[in-house]
Each structure stands twice: as C-alpha cells, then as structure tokens.
Amino acid sequence: MTISTAVALVLAILSTTITNLAYLREHDAAAALPVLSMRRPLHSLRLLLGDRSWLLGFAMESSGFLLYAAALALASLSLVQSINAGGIGVLAYVSAQMSRRQLGRRELSGVILSVGGLLALAVSLVGGSGAGGRGSTAAIILWLGASGAAAVLVLLLGRAVVGVAVASGIAGGLFFAIGDISTKLATQGGARIAFLLTLVLGYSLGTVLLQLGYQAGGALTVAGLATLLTNALPIAAGTIVLDEPVPSGAFGGLRILAFAAVTAGGFLLASPEKQALT
Numbered sequence: 001m002t003i004s005t006a007v008a009l010v011l012a013i014l015s016t017t018i019t020n021l022a023y024l025r026e027h028d029a030a031a032a033l034p035v036l037s038m039r040r041p042l043h044s045l046r047l048l049l050g051d052r053s054w055l056l057g058f059a060m061e062s063s064g065f066l067l068y069a070a071a072l073a074l075a076s077l078s079l080v081q082s083i084n085a086g087g088i089g090v091l092a093y094v095s096a097q098m099s100r101r102q103l104g105r106r107e108l109s110g111v112i113l114s115v116g117g118l119l120a121l122a123v124s125l126v127g128g129s130g131a132g133g134r135g136s137t138a139a140i141i142l143w144l145g146a147s148g149a150a151a152v153l154v155l156l157l158g159r160a161v162v163g164v165a166v167a168s169g170i171a172g173g174l175f176f177a178i179g180d181i182s183t184k185l186a187t188q189g190g191a192r193i194a195f196l197l198t199l200v201l202g203y204s205l206g207t208v209l210l211q212l213g214y215q216a217g218g219a220l221t222v223a224g225l226a227t228l229l230t231n232a233l234p235i236a237a238g239t240i241v242l243d244e245p246v247p248s249g250a251f252g253g254l255r256i257l258a259f260a261a262v263t264a265g266g267f268l269l270a271s272p273e274k275q276a277l278t
Contacts, residue, residue, distance in 0.1 A: 008075035011067045012083035019064030019084075020223070023210070024094060025057030027219035030211045038208065048211065058207075065203070069183050077184040078238030078259065085114065085231035085262035092224070110268030117261030124255040134188060135242040143241050144181065144198055147174050147233065151205075165217025166225060172209035173229030178202030180234045184242070206230075232263045 029051050030036065036044040048054050071080045092111060096103050103111065151174035158167035179202030185195040206226070213222035238244040 004074045005079075008071040008080060009083060011071035011074070012080045015064045015067035015071060016084040017064075018060050018067070020227070021094065022057045022060035022064060023223040023227075024219050025060065026054055026211065027214040027223065029054035029057060030214040033215070036212055036215060038212065041208075044208075044211075061207075065183075068180075069187065072184045073187040076238055076244045077181065077242060078235045078244050081180065081231050081234040081238065082117070082259055082262050085117070085227075085235070085265070106268050110265045112265070113261050113268065114265030117258045117263075117265060120254050120258035120261060124251045124258055137192075139241045140181070140185065140237075143237055144178050147178050151175050155209075163216065165213045165222050168209045168213030168216065169222040169225030170229065172206045172213060172222070173226035174233070175202045175206035175209065176226055176230040177233035177237075179206060180230060181237050184234075184238075228263070228267055235259050235263065 030048070033047050033051060033054075036047060038044075048058075068080070068084070071083075092103060092107050096107070151171040154167050154171045154174070158170065161167075162170075179199050182195040182199035182202060185192045186199055210222060210226060213226075216222075
C-alpha cells in the first residue's frame, strides 16, 4: 500500500465519522422545526439557516465532504466509498446510544458485516490500489442521468407506497451518489471540471430531501437508506463506468467480497428491525 493510499484511507475514515455524526445533529434539529416543504423553498431555507444546531450539523457535513474530496484525489472511488460505507455503523451505534437502546439482531449483523468488509478491504490493499481509471464520459453521463431519473421517479411514486421518510432517504441517496461520483470526476481536472455542476446539483437536492425525510422518520431510516445508496452506487460505478482496476487472484476476490460485505451491512442497517419506516 502506497503512502498516498494510506493517507486517503485516514481521510476517508475521518470523513465518514464526521458526516454521520452530522446527520444525527441535522436530524434532531430538522425534526424540531416547523414543517419544511419543497413548495416553499425560501421559507424552508430560512428556517434551517436560522437554527444554530442545524447550521453546526451542516458545517460538520461540509467538513466531511472536504475530507472526502481530498481522499478521492488520492485513491479510487470504489476504495474510498467502501471505507465510507462503514460510516453507517457509526450512525447505528451513536443513534442507539443517544436513544438509550441496544442494537437489534439485524442491526448488530449489519455492523459486523460492515466491519468485516472493512477488514477484508484492508487486507486486499496488499494487492495494490491506485487513483483509478477515467472511463467513458458518455457512459458516465448515462449513469448519472439514470440515477437522477430514478430519484425523480421515487419522489413521484414512492411517497404513497413506502412513505415520505423512506422515499426521501432513497431519492436523497441517489442524488448524493450523483454528487459523490461527480466529485471524483472533478478531481481528475481538465474538461471534467464541468462535473462540478452535477456535483452541486446532486448534493443540494440530496441535502434538501434528507431534511424533509428527517421530519417524517428516524435518522437511521432516512440517513441509513441514503448512506446505503450513496455508497453502493459509486462502488459499482467505479468498476463499471470508471474502469477502476480490481487486483487479480485472491486479493481481487477479497476486494469483491469486501465490497459486497459493506453493501450488505449497509442494507441491514438501513432497514433495522423494530424501527418504523415512515
């Protein structure tokens, strides 16, 4: 493992810890505010910006993003995103501590899978890891477009089927995934600086949807679903559209197993037992 990869791992760990703690603070602040609505964006924005607790959470989330961007400049998208996937374990643990409850069997299984996946990922780094490939711009645009269309579809149809909290978490996660992939692209420089537009759009819409979801459901449901998609989609995109290499042989198999484990752990934690989904 190179020095740059080691630094990227440290930055990614700090990023996911800070970001998930920020989600909890934002949830508590948004849940206590009057009803937020996308139909009254300026009014909702004034409510959020006028709340010091929410502003602190957003400042923490912004700091986490800067660390994340720095990590992406040093390592591949799929590698950094796999580290971030373990952040849902932080979210689950802290959420349980704040509500003074024990983690359920499903949640505990999710934490174990996430941690196991991170350990497998660490071992697989012996097989090497670089900053990743560049992929086809056309394929990348198609991927981002499909993700955005899926988010809109969830917002239009999902609220009546699964409820506001779950729909907002899923759609928010899809938009955050667009922002995460765009961040990696923007760090590559050149003409890909143009992806700053989808970066801003993705993160802005994702943040708005999370606040709406927080008023309708728990932090682990909303942020958990968002985190699951925010990590699973960029991990897949790294291999499918960015042509990021996977080590050959046993280390390659271990890397794939690690990706699967952190994603499965995220799925279990995003829909914990005995927790309302709306």
